[in-house]
Each structure stands twice: as structure tokens, then as C-alpha cells.
Amino acid sequence: MSEPIIRCEHLGFTYTEDEENTDTARVEIPALSDVNLSVYRGEYIAVLGHNGSGKSTLAKLLNLILVPTEGKVYIDGKDVTDENFSEDDLFDVRRKVGMVFQNPDNQLVATVVEEDVAFGPENLGLPREEIRRRVTDALNVVSMQNYANHAPHKLSGGQKQRIAIAGIIAMKPDVIIFDESTAMLDPLGRAEVVRIMEKLNREEGITVINITHYMEEAARADRVVVINDGKLILDGSAKEVFSDISLLHRIGLEAPQGAELIHALRKDGFGIAGDSLTEEESVETLLAFLESYKS
Amino acid sequence: MISDITLGQFFPGFSPLHKMDPRMKIIAAVIYIAAIFTANTPAAFALMIITTFFMITLGRISFKVILKAVKPIIFILIFTAIINVFLTKGEGEPLLAFWVIKIYKEGIIRAVFMALRVVILIIGTSVLLTYTTSPIALTDGIESLLSPLKKIKVPVHTFAMMMSIALRFIPTLIEETEKIMNAQKSRGADFSSGGLRKRAKALVPILVPLFVSSFKRAEELATAMECRCYRGDKNRTKLKALSFKARDFFAFLIFSAVLTLVILSRNTDALIGIKHRVLDIVFYKL
Structure with a gap:
């Protein structure tokens, strides 16, 4: 396989905070340690983990909002912890x-x-015609072209999030990280955003990393990474990751509902065969099982 | 549209005044104010009133709105006018004299001029800068006009960015305030009864969460801006650049002409000489 767009080697990050009521003592809070992860171009990855597991820290390390305290991160082959890494390189990574x-x-x-969509391209110092072109294209991708002259605060949550996505697309990134971007949206808005994520991945060839709480979303990704207490503990296809439901339960996560149901039935002694992640798959598996159970 | 921010009562529209470059509007407002304070003859005031009416019509602002703008200052206006009438001493015989009060012609003229000055000042600047210019356009205009100050390290871009972000978040924060108030009301808070002291006290539990969440928002926004490669105005371009059009130069000419006429009509000895010379030249040419 070609060189990964993102490569983390023994990546770790520790927050340093002043302890309350003292002047000198500092508390070190390890958020992430020894993460090895390679992301290849065009992948669609979901990152799972309960609150405080370190998944947002990972996201912030990948576009240098935070600087690693341990290990290395290579973005498009470039070592971001290198001492020759300049400010221009930093903005290139972002x-x-x-x-x-x-x-x-x-x-x-x-x-x-x-x-708003133009904000990114403006910061990149692009010529006006190019900005105009990118804004139009980006708004088309998220199907918000009819709202170009609207005020953002009048739009729904899902629409606002689509504008935010357009703002990122307009910078023509290789990778887009969605840091719980669907968490505050209603089901309709969530579906819209997930649809756009997948469209970007399939049609525009953008690598998508979706950090999420929703197992149904994670199940749609090609690859699922699970982080627990700052450590990467599972990394594999959605099927692989969701096959070990007892492990997921131990770290405070759940599988998609369908898979959970089948897991519970199996526990009670029903010999249901086959894997199932999405709702449709679960329904089919259960129907097939019921057929065989009757006969 | 852009107009949806309700601050300073901007009336969205497509009149020639709306389309004017905000920078030129600021410049025009400065000239206009200079003209108002230079004017000291009835002719000059007549000219200023005509100019103001012209602006109102051009901006398609209804007279109701104009009346509303003047309403709050009417009391002060009348009060100062009366003081002016009573306290100004003039030459010659007083027009009216009883007991200790003497009213002179100069006093009346002065009061009328002063009142006119304040009224057209408020109307003119409101029409130019608030009613027909969106706050964002105004911010852009100010940034552009002040940009020479960047050479002496005044952070003009930063101030303009702060201004426009503040404007952007006004509706968001209003919404949030409503939410917090409703949350407090549902737990029995009372904002609408009691004296001033009690009401002011009731605001504290609203302001505290509002501030906390604003700081959180600010931090998140800063991170999001960094993610979008924001690095101040270094190497930054703009989607929409301000550009002077023919109408802006035309407006500049009109306002300059008004100021010149007002200066020429001034009744001061120092100017009379210059005035005669200018008029001589004009008539000689004709």
C-alpha cells in the first residue's frame, strides 16, 4: 500500500494543569499513550470511545491544535514534531x-x-475568482447552494453543520475529521451529515474520520478504531470490532442495536448464525433464524 | 439576508444609498458633519436641509422612521433652545423685555440654528450610516479606512474581526439568554416583579451561566478558526472586496460641493475677502 496520509507512532499526549490551591505543583493528566495508527487515502474510519477516552485529543493531535508530547505524527509523510517544521508547514497540515x-x-x-464558507480559502490567500469557485462548489456538495446569502443563525442545526462542512471542503483537504459532529443534531440533521460524509468519501475521494458516540454510524464505516483510557485497543473492520460484544461492554460501549439483540439472544442459548451490523442485516438474520427455528 | 442582524436598526434595501461603498459613506458623513458645524447663515441651513431631504429620499427611508429617530431628543432640544433664547445677549434693543428677562433677536436665531444643527445631524448620520449600512459593511469600511494605521502597528484587522464576530454572535447569545431565562423561570425565578433592586438581583443567575458559556464558545470558535488556517491578516485575501464605483465619486462630489457652498456662505470677516475673490473669479470666467 502507498504511504499513509496520517501515521502515528507511539503517539502520546499529556495535559499539564496547575493544581488548585497551590502555586508550584502541576498535575499531569495523560490523555493518550502509545497510539500506533496509520490512515490511508480514501479510507472511511470511525473512532469509538466513551467520554474522556482520549478520542478528541487524538483528533486535535492530527491537525496540530495540540502538539504531541510523546511519539511522532507524520502527515502526508512529514514529521510534525521535527524541529525544522515551520509555521507554513503547520498551516499546510491544517x-x-x-x-x-x-x-x-x-x-x-x-x-x-x-x-463563512469563504473564510478558509481567504485565510489561504487564494485569488478572488478561485475563492468564488470554491465557495460555489462546496455549497453544491452539501446541497446548500440556495442558502448562499442567508444568515447562518436562521438555519437549522443540520443546515448549519452542512455550512461548517462546506467551509472545510472549500479548503480542499485530504482528510476531514468529524469530531462528534452529529452529537448535537436531531435525527434528520444527523442523517444529512452522515450522508454528506459518505458522499465526500465516495465521490470526492476525501479520507473521512468520524469520531462518534453512535454505533449505527460507526457500523457504516469501513474501519473502526476503539480507544479506551487513552489507548488504542481495537482496530479493524466494523464486523471484526463489533463481533466481540462482551469486550465492548467491558469498556462501556455498545454494539449497534441489532447486533446487541442478536448477542443477547445467543447468550440465552439461541444458536443464531451469521454477522449482522446494520438494522437491515439484523432483520434478515433474525428472519432467516426464525424460518429455520420453525422447521 | 445579511440584514438579519437587528442592531442599530438597519433597513435592508437596494437603494442607491444602500449600494454606496461603506467607506465613501463614512467619508461623506464626516464632510456632512463638517458642513453642519460650519453653517451659520439661513442660506447655508436651507442648503443642509435640502441635502438631508435628498438623502432621505435617496435612501428610501420613511418619514415615520425619521420622526422616531428625533423623538428621544426633542425634550433636550426644546430645553436648550429656551435657555439659548433667554441667556443670549445681543446688540441693540431687545425684542421683548419684562422683569429681568430680555429676549434678543440673536438669541432666537442662535436657538433655531442650534436646534436645526442637532436635528439634521442626527437624521443625516442615521440615514447614511445606520439605516442604509449593515453593521458588517460598516465594520469593513472602518477597517479599510483605518488600514494605513497598520503601518504604525495598530491591530486594525484584529479589531475589525472582533467587531464582526461580536455582531455574528449577537443573535446566538440572545437565543441563549432566552433559554437560560426560561430554565430559571421554570424553577420559579421571577424577573418581572419587584423594585429595580430586586430585578437587577434576579439578573445575576442569568448573567453567570451566560458568561461561562460565552467563554466556552469563544474557545471553541478560536480552535475552529485555527483549524481553518486563520493567522490574522497575514497573507489573507477577501471574497468580497470593497470597490469605489462611479456613484461613490459622484456622492463625494456632491458632499464636497455642499461643504464648499456652506463655507462660502459663512458670515465672517476673515472669509469675506476670500469669498469675494472666489466670486470675482467665478463671475469673471462667466
Whole structure:
């Protein structure tokens, strides 16, 4: 396989905080340790982990909002911890690895949709015609072209999040990290955002890393990575990861509902064969089982 | 549209005044203010009033709105006018004299001029800068006009960015305040009864969570901006650049002409000489 777009070697990060009520003592809070992870171009990865597991820290390390305290991160072959790593390189990494956050309100800068989408390209110092072109294209990708002149605060949560995504697309990144971008949305908005994620991955060839709480979303990804207490503990296809449901339970996670149901039935002694992740698959597996059970 | 921010009562529209470059509007407002304070003859005031009416019509602002703008200052205006009438001493015989009060012609003229000045000042600047210019356009205009100050290290871009982010978050924070108030009300808080002291006290439990969440928002926004490669105005381009059009130069000419006429109509000895010379030249040419 070709060189990964993101490669982490023994990556670790420790937050240092002043301890309360003392002047000198500092507390070190390890958030992530010894993470080895390679992400290849065009992959669709989900990152799972309960709150405080370190998954958001990982995201922030990948586009250098945080600087690793241990180990190395290579973005497109470039070592970000290298001492020759310049400020221009830093902004190049941030352009390549875009990030969409949880709260859409706190990501939008401008009072008009198209100006917000233009914010990234403006920062890159692109010529005006190019910015215009990218804004139009990005709004088309997220199907928000009719809202170019609207005020963002009048849009729904899902629409705002689509604008935030357009703002990232306009910078033409190689990778987009969605840091719990669906957590604050209603089911409809969530479905919209997931659809766009998958469209970006399939049609635009953008590598998608979806950090999420929703197992149903994770089950759709090609590859699932599970982080627990700052350590990467599972890394494999969705089928592989969700096959060990007891392990997931031990670390406070669940499998998608269908898989959970089948797991519970198996525990009670029903010999159900086959893997099933999505709702449709579970329904089929159960129907097949019922057929065989009757006869 | 852009207009959806309700601050300073911007009325969205497509009138020639709306389309004017915000920088030129600021410049025009400065000239206009200079003209108002230079004016001291009835002719000059007539000219200023005509200019103001012209602006109102051009901006398609209804007279109701104009009345609303003037309403809050009417009391102060009348009060100062009366003081002016009573306290100004003039030459010659007073027009009216009873007991200790003497009213002179100069006093009346002065009061009328002063009142006119304040009224057209408020109307004119509101029409130019608030009613027909969105706060964002105004911010852009100010940033552009002040950009020469960047040479002496004044962080003009940063201030403009702060201003526009503040404007962007006004509706968000209003929404949030409502949410917090409802949450407090549902737990029995009372914001609408009691004296001033009690009401002010009731605001504390709203302000504290509002501030906490604003700081959190600010931090998240800063991270999001960094993720989008924000690095101040270093190497930054703009989607929409301000550009002067023919109408802006035309407006500049009109305002300059008004100021010139007002200066020429001034009744001061120092200017009379210059005035005669200019008029001589003009008439000689004709």
C-alpha cells in the first residue's frame, strides 16, 4: 500500500494543569499513550470511545491544535514534531486535515453563509475568482447552494453543520475529521451529515474520520478504531470490532442495536448464525433464524 | 439576508444609498458633519436641509422612521433652545423685555440654528450610516479606512474581526439568554416583579451561566478558526472586496460641493475677502 496520509507512532499526549490551591505543583493528566495508527487515502474510519477516552485529543493531535508530547505524527509523510517544521508547514497540515466540530454555532465566523464558507480559502490567500469557485462548489456538495446569502443563525442545526462542512471542503483537504459532529443534531440533521460524509468519501475521494458516540454510524464505516483510557485497543473492520460484544461492554460501549439483540439472544442459548451490523442485516438474520427455528 | 442582524436598526434595501461603498459613506458623513458645524447663515441651513431631504429620499427611508429617530431628543432640544433664547445677549434693543428677562433677536436665531444643527445631524448620520449600512459593511469600511494605521502597528484587522464576530454572535447569545431565562423561570425565578433592586438581583443567575458559556464558545470558535488556517491578516485575501464605483465619486462630489457652498456662505470677516475673490473669479470666467 502507498504511504499513509496520517501515521502515528507511539503517539502520546499529556495535559499539564496547575493544581488548585497551590502555586508550584502541576498535575499531569495523560490523555493518550502509545497510539500506533496509520490512515490511508480514501479510507472511511470511525473512532469509538466513551467520554474522556482520549478520542478528541487524538483528533486535535492530527491537525496540530495540540502538539504531541510523546511519539511522532507524520502527515502526508512529514514529521510534525521535527524541529525544522515551520509555521507554513503547520498551516499546510491544517489545510490538509480539516476538522468539523460538535457545536455548529461555534464554528461559524461570518454573518452570511457564503462569506463563512469563504473564510478558509481567504485565510489561504487564494485569488478572488478561485475563492468564488470554491465557495460555489462546496455549497453544491452539501446541497446548500440556495442558502448562499442567508444568515447562518436562521438555519437549522443540520443546515448549519452542512455550512461548517462546506467551509472545510472549500479548503480542499485530504482528510476531514468529524469530531462528534452529529452529537448535537436531531435525527434528520444527523442523517444529512452522515450522508454528506459518505458522499465526500465516495465521490470526492476525501479520507473521512468520524469520531462518534453512535454505533449505527460507526457500523457504516469501513474501519473502526476503539480507544479506551487513552489507548488504542481495537482496530479493524466494523464486523471484526463489533463481533466481540462482551469486550465492548467491558469498556462501556455498545454494539449497534441489532447486533446487541442478536448477542443477547445467543447468550440465552439461541444458536443464531451469521454477522449482522446494520438494522437491515439484523432483520434478515433474525428472519432467516426464525424460518429455520420453525422447521 | 445579511440584514438579519437587528442592531442599530438597519433597513435592508437596494437603494442607491444602500449600494454606496461603506467607506465613501463614512467619508461623506464626516464632510456632512463638517458642513453642519460650519453653517451659520439661513442660506447655508436651507442648503443642509435640502441635502438631508435628498438623502432621505435617496435612501428610501420613511418619514415615520425619521420622526422616531428625533423623538428621544426633542425634550433636550426644546430645553436648550429656551435657555439659548433667554441667556443670549445681543446688540441693540431687545425684542421683548419684562422683569429681568430680555429676549434678543440673536438669541432666537442662535436657538433655531442650534436646534436645526442637532436635528439634521442626527437624521443625516442615521440615514447614511445606520439605516442604509449593515453593521458588517460598516465594520469593513472602518477597517479599510483605518488600514494605513497598520503601518504604525495598530491591530486594525484584529479589531475589525472582533467587531464582526461580536455582531455574528449577537443573535446566538440572545437565543441563549432566552433559554437560560426560561430554565430559571421554570424553577420559579421571577424577573418581572419587584423594585429595580430586586430585578437587577434576579439578573445575576442569568448573567453567570451566560458568561461561562460565552467563554466556552469563544474557545471553541478560536480552535475552529485555527483549524481553518486563520493567522490574522497575514497573507489573507477577501471574497468580497470593497470597490469605489462611479456613484461613490459622484456622492463625494456632491458632499464636497455642499461643504464648499456652506463655507462660502459663512458670515465672517476673515472669509469675506476670500469669498469675494472666489466670486470675482467665478463671475469673471462667466
